[in-house]
Amino acid sequence: GNSVTQMEGPVTLSEEAFLTINCTYTATGYPSLFWYVQYPGEGLQLLLKATKADDKGSNKGFEATYRKETTSFHLEKGSVQVSDSAVYFCALYMNTGFQKLVFGTGTRLLVSP
């Protein structure tokens, strides 16, 4: 079946450090890929998305590239801020068949000043 695997957290970084959160997926077909973020006490917010291979999604300094050859969608940011502390979820969506988001387990990011 369709699934998403994320690196386990927490990921602890100092402000201005480089961030990578790994995400790989298994899917029958060609999914759309998403990163959602959950800030403390808030709901899930879409951070970025990519709908086909080699697409790069970007938002708020975060980027992720849809790599079909490695079935990956790793999240990166060049310089993290304390305000980026949150839980990040990678997810896939199939436009046909199973029309629902399949989420990874989430990765908690903690950024210290």
Place this chain on the structure above:
Amino acid sequence: GAGVSQSPRYKVTKRGQDVALRCDPISGHVSLYWYRQALGQGPEFLTYFNYEAQQDKSGLPNDRFSAERPEGSISTLTIQRTEQRDSAMYRCASSPGDEQFFGPGTRLTVL
């Protein structure tokens, strides 16, 4: 504009009671989804609707769970005879296409 709203935000109930969770989607969004999220996990799909039609309920864990969206807008997720294992965050999302917009969730605690 207004986002997805859910009510109540918090619900504490005793085992064996029925609960109804409400979701008010973004106006005009055709699709509405329900997910359940346990602590430390990602959301898991429960069911979804296009307009008023329930398209997929394969994620509902058992027949104590049901959902409806009678007029293609507001949806209610009902859990009958609640059990402690039903305690979780219940999230609703609405969508005009592939992007889903989530509400704040309802935190259900079954004592």
